[in-house]
Amino acid sequence: xxxxxxxxxxxxxxxxxxxxxxxxxxxxxxxxxxxxxxxxxxxxxxxxxxxxxxxxxxxxxxxxxxxxxxxxxxxxxxxxxxxxxxxxxxxxxxxxxxxxxxxxxxxxxxxxxxxxxxxxxxxxxxxxxxxxxxxxxxxxxxxxxxxxxxxxxxxxxxxxxxxxxxxxxxxxxxxxxxxxxxxxxxxxxxxxxxxxxxxxxxxxxxxxxxxxxxxxxxxxxxxxxx
Amino acid sequence: xxxxxxxxxxxxxxxxxxxxxxxxxxxxxxxxxxxxxxxxxxxxxxxxxxxxxxxxxxxxxxxxxxxxxxxxxxxxxxxxxxxxxxxxxxxxxxxxxxxxxxxxxxxxxxxxxxxxxxxxxxxxxxxxxxxxxxxxxxxxxxxxxxxxxxxxxxxxxxxxxxxxxxxxxxxxxxxxxxxxxxxxxxxxxxxxxxxxxxxxxxxxxxxxxxxxxxxxxxxxxxxxxxxxxxxxxxxxxxxxxxxxxxxxxxxxxxxxxxxxxxxxxxxxxxxxxxxxxxxxxxxxxxxxxx
Numbered sequence: 001x002x003x004x005x006x007x008x009x010x011x012x013x014x015x016x017x018x019x020x021x022x023x024x025x026x027x028x029x030x031x032x033x034x035x036x037x038x039x040x041x042x043x044x045x046x047x048x049x050x051x052x053x054x055x056x057x058x059x060x061x062x063x064x065x066x067x068x069x070x071x072x073x074x075x076x077x078x079x080x081x082x083x084x085x086x087x088x089x090x091x092x093x094x095x096x097x098x099x100x101x102x103x104x105x106x107x108x109x110x111x112x113x114x115x116x117x118x119x120x121x122x123x124x125x126x127x128x129x130x131x132x133x134x135x136x137x138x139x140x141x142x143x144x145x146x147x148x149x150x151x152x153x154x155x156x157x158x159x160x161x162x163x164x165x166x167x168x169x170x171x172x173x174x175x176x177x178x179x180x181x182x183x184x185x186x187x188x189x190x191x192x193x194x195x196x197x198x199x200x201x202x203x204x205x206x207x208x209x210x211x212x213x214x215x216x217x218x219x220x221x222x223x224x225x226x
Numbered sequence: 227x228x229x230x231x232x233x234x235x236x237x238x239x240x241x242x243x244x245x246x247x248x249x250x251x252x253x254x255x256x257x258x259x260x261x262x263x264x265x266x267x268x269x270x271x272x273x274x275x276x277x278x279x280x281x282x283x284x285x286x287x288x289x290x291x292x293x294x295x296x297x298x299x300x301x302x303x304x305x306x307x308x309x310x311x312x313x314x315x316x317x318x319x320x321x322x323x324x325x326x327x328x329x330x331x332x333x334x335x336x337x338x339x340x341x342x343x344x345x346x347x348x349x350x351x352x353x354x355x356x357x358x359x360x361x362x363x364x365x366x367x368x369x370x371x372x373x374x375x376x377x378x379x380x381x382x383x384x385x386x387x388x389x390x391x392x393x394x395x396x397x398x399x400x401x402x403x404x405x406x407x408x409x410x411x412x413x414x415x416x417x418x419x420x421x422x423x424x425x426x427x428x429x430x431x432x433x434x435x436x437x438x439x440x441x442x443x444x445x446x447x448x449x450x451x452x453x454x455x456x457x458x459x460x461x462x463x464x465x466x467x468x469x470x471x472x473x474x475x476x477x478x479x480x481x482x483x484x485x486x487x488x489x490x491x492x493x494x495x496x497x498x499x500x501x502x503x504x505x506x507x508x509x510x511x512x513x514x515x516x
Contacts, residue, residue: 050436
């Protein structure tokens with residue numbers, strides 16, 4: 001794995017960017033680097049936000065700058081992946097793929113030239129892993145999606161997507177934990193809560209945790225949301 | 227933010243600071259953010275308040291009063307916000323800060339997840355607000371700190387993470403046309419309308435990465451979105467530029483129909499501007515207290 005590059009991301013943020021394809025191994029390296037940077041408690045660092053192939057580091061511009069921080073951070077970027085983490089239990093997420101709730105499943109199926117059932121089968125077959133959380137509290141970015149159901153984001157993001165919407169954007173699939181604007185293609189809807197501030201931890205799954213989707217009918221969905 | 231919970235908090239951090247100064251609070255004490263339309267309060271105990279940011283007609287017991295100075299209020303008084311005269315968001319600080327339970331160290335409300343503040347929601351008629359005790363303080367904002375809010379603003383930017391992926395024409399467009407603030411703007415993002423900004427790659431998609439407040443994202447329709455404090459912590463639309471930290475408060479004060487023009491500076495300049503502004507405000511406030 002090549003050494004990552006650091007670039008400014010505005011005047012009080014920087015990105016540590018790996019040039020590598022998304023993979024579980026890369027996420028493990030990224031999570032380990034994030035932990036190392038947090039433990040180092042570097043002066044001026046406010047926050048570290050890991051993603052598929054990057055870490056965003058936000059800092060206090062009154063205390064430090066990109067030029068000062070970059071060489072310090074570089075020391076914490078590991079060469080070798082960390083030892084394999086403990087096995088985490090699989091989280092099963094029920095999803096209703098009925099077009100009444102899966103707003104884009106018909107156009108996506110049509111665009112890909114396959115049936116809706118094929119989309120469902122391909123979406124439910126893999127064991128995914130949580131690669132990162134972000135976008136909104138509890139939003140799970142999942143890796144391991146079948147590339148045959150990949151499709152681009154919507155050209156104009158929707159102003160409102162309901163809580164629990166399951167989407168695809170490019171090679172990625174994820175779930176919207178709250179009503180929000182967004183540009184993902186919505187292919188399903190889950191009745192479970194992705195984020196509960198009173199719960200410990202508040203999120204449904206953590207980075208590197210395995211996840212599976214389980215199809216449910218519209219009737220089952222409506223029973224579960226009563 | 228690694229759980230996906232954004233920073234949230236006041237969009238106009240300078241007005242937040244100044245409102246707290248007017249009532250002798252620490253800089254970060256919780257305040258009310260008042261957007262476009264203002265509330266009316268019944269006062270039950272002596273309290274002092276400070277109002278900064280957007281300018282509204284303000285009345286105490288139906289007598290007009292100026293904001294930008296400490297206002298002493300007593301039991302039985304009514305404080306009423308009237309018409310908005312300029313800007314978008316006013317900030318109301320009360321002596322001792324607004325008292326609510328902190329979640330993860332913050333009293334801020336994050337509406338999309340219904341977290342924080344008063345039960346995670348907007349304030350409603352009949353809601354009680356608790357403040358600390360009043361004290362004998364009278365302060366006025368010096369003229370040097372009364373920022374004139376206009377409906378056409380010039381906001382400074384630095385290059386973004388994906389600036390180079392936009393065409394030369396797009397990068398020129400960004401700084402040569404005024405954009406109009408769309409009605410679809412809110413605390414998550416300020417949507418701007420203007421000539422579309424074209425990204426080199428047709429889909430304009432990229433692998434999801436962390437998004438900083440102030441980033442200017444451009445989806446495929448070419449209409450830029452300035453990410454605000456409640457905005458998504460990660461995203462996949464490319465960023466053509468970032469609003470400098472020192473100018474983020476300007477974005478908090480524009481409303482639908484207002485015009486925003488951008489002006490590019492380099493990182494060193496952005497850093498200097500921020501630090502000088504912090505120093506200037508600190509000095510001006512210290513002068514008032516002598």
